[in-house]
Amino acid sequence: MRLSRRTFVGASAALAGASAVSGRVQAASIPEAATSTGPAMQPPRAPPEGQPYQPVATLNGWTLPWRMKDGWKEFHLVAEPVERELAPGMKARLWGYNGASPGPTLEAVEGDKVRIFVTNKLPEHTTIHWHGVLLPNGMDGVGGLTQPHIKPGKTFVYEFVLKKSGTFMYHPHADEMVQMAMGMMGSFVVHPRDPSFMRVDRDFVFLMQSYDIDPGSALPKVMTMLDFNLWAWNSRVFPGIDPLVVRKGDRVRVRMGNLTMTNHPIHIHGHHFEVTGTDGGWLPPTMRIPEAATDVPVGAIRAFEFVADEPGDWAIHCHKSHHTMNAMGHEVKTFIGVNKKDLAKTIRKLVPDYMPMGSSGMAEMGEMEMPLPDNTLPMMSGFGQFGPMEMGGMFTVIKIRDGLARDDYRDPGHYKHPEGTVAYEVADAGEAPRAPQQSSGPSKATIDVVKPGSRRPAKHQH
Numbered sequence: 028m029r030l031s032r033r034t035f036v037g038a039s040a041a042l043a044g045a046s047a048v049s050g051r052v053q054a055a056s057i058p059e060a061a062t063s064t065g066p067a068m069q070p071p072r073a074p075p076e077g078q079p080y081q082p083v084a085t086l087n088g089w090t091l092p093w094r095m096k097d098g099w100k101e102f103h104l105v106a107e108p109v110e111r112e113l114a115p116g117m118k119a120r121l122w123g124y125n126g127a128s129p130g131p132t133l134e135a136v137e138g139d140k141v142r143i144f145v146t147n148k149l150p151e152h153t154t155i156h157w158h159g160v161l162l163p164n165g166m167d168g169v170g171g172l173t174q175p176h177i178k179p180g181k182t183f184v185y186e187f188v189l190k191k192s193g194t195f196m197y198h199p200h201a202d203e204m205v206q207m208a209m210g211m212m213g214s215f216v217v218h219p220r221d222p223s224f225m226r227v228d229r230d231f232v233f234l235m236q237s238y239d240i241d242p243g244s245a246l247p248k249v250m251t252m253l254d255f256n257l258w259a260w261n262s263r264v265f266p267g268i269d270p271l272v273v274r275k276g277d278r279v280r281v282r283m284g285n286l287t288m289t290n291h292p293i294h295i296h297g298h299h300f301e302v303t304g305t306d307g308g309w310l311p312p313t314m315r316i317p318e319a320a321t322d323v324p325v326g327a328i329r330a331f332e333f334v335a336d337e338p339g340d341w342a343i344h345c346h347k348s349h350h351t352m353n354a355m356g357h358e359v360k361t362f363i364g365v366n367k368k369d370l371a372k373t374i375r376k377l378v379p380d381y382m383p384m385g386s387s388g389m390a391e392m393g394e395m396e397m398p399l400p401d402n403t404l405p406m407m408s409g410f411g412q413f414g415p416m417e418m419g420g421m422f423t424v425i426k427i428r429d430g431l432a433r434d435d436y437r438d439p440g441h442y443k444h445p446e447g448t449v450a451y452e453v454a455d456a457g458e459a460p461r462a463p464q465q466s467s468g469p470s471k472a473t474i475d476v477v478k479p480g481s482r483r484p485a486k487h488q489h
């Protein structure tokens with residue numbers, strides 16, 4: 028009965044013309060839902076028709092294709108269980124959209140009429156809230172408050188006009204704690220109608236997630252409130268996060284949304300940026316300040332911009348040092364300064380693989396190959412051209428290179444430093460610090476000094 032009435036209303040709405048903001052659609056006209064399951068970044072998707080814009084690059088993700096129908100830009104999201112590789116060696120069983128967590132990025136243009144179909148293939152009901160988007164109350168996606176929940180197997184339609192450009196995101200507003208802890212979210216980028224407004228050469232976007240997954244398991248513990256052990260960008264952790272590949276001289280924008288339970292101070296090396304946008308739109312130039320780190324509060328979005336004028340492999344990371352670590356319990360005692368040699372001998376009689384750790388810090392974890400349970404990641408990992416990087420979690424690299432093609436986002440490999448521009452070891456400085464000894468008066472010793480105007484030390488006899 029209900030179905031036939033909807034069908035009838037849909038037919039008459041079509042006759043009324045495309046200008047109606049609420050054009051009822053029929054089940055038969057639902058567009059096909061594209062799917063992508065791999066963690067590799069897909070090249071930015073330039074719009075095939077309609078208003079031109081500079082498409083965004085979604086770290087380890089992709090942009091959902093859309094179709095035009097009677098003046099509406101139509102998208103189809105499918106909420107469903109997914110398997111996501113967090114980094115090589117670890118897969119998580121998450122919930123997401125269209126094959127992955129996070130879901131695909133939605134891109135549209137200010138003024139567009141968008142129609143977003145949402146099909147629920149989860150074992151429980153859901154909704155989608157369009158965070159930051161200005162829209163009619165009934166399209167806001169708060170289950171129970173502004174709409175009935177989308178039951179498993181059902182499809183709902185959201186229709187609204189994009190009033191403002193900016194960076195937004197989508198996520199469920201139904202059993203929210205569980206569904207967001209399982210990875211359900213995606214980016215929603217609305218481009219300015221005037222392509223010259225806030226124009227950049229490269230435009231990156233990612234969302235932040237936190238997961239608590241016990242070593243050896245694959246399912247996030249959804250009841251965890253604060254003590255997460257995996258800190259992710261687009262459901263990837265270092266060394267699994269894509270580099271941000273940039274051509275020297277490019278104006279670069281990085282859009283970051285935080286849907287975790289804590290704030291993340293995001294820091295870049297070698298450049299100063301200005302925050303130019305939030306989930307409330309663009310900042311006027313008078314409100315921008317130069318920074319090298321900016322906090323992304325919980326439930327908020329920050330977009331910053333800089334000119335990539337210094338080539339190199341520049342770190343970009345959360346500045347909470349525990350957020351650049353991977354899975355490992357936080358109950359580990361601190362052993363700095365403790366001699367564990369005798370203890371190790373005793374324990375090895377029972378556990379032959381036992382390794383004492385932490386007596387002089389934990390850097391040794393960065394290069395060690397410790398036996399790990401299946402499906403987890405070492406706490407610190409990743410190798411650079413100079414050795415182990417001792418990182419994990421929310422860390423990756425901005426790779427700035429001369430002469431890349433406009434649309435080339437491929438990893439260019441390690442940066443080749445010009446001669447004489449790398450920090451170097453000073454001869455004779457290799458000895459460990461010694462306890463102060465009684466002075467026996469001035470003695471002749473060889474020391475190294477760096478002469479003004481020279482980058483290399485010269486030997487001097489005293």
Ligand SMILES: [Cu+2]
Pocket residue numbers: 258290291292345346347350421
């Ligand atoms: Cu953080």
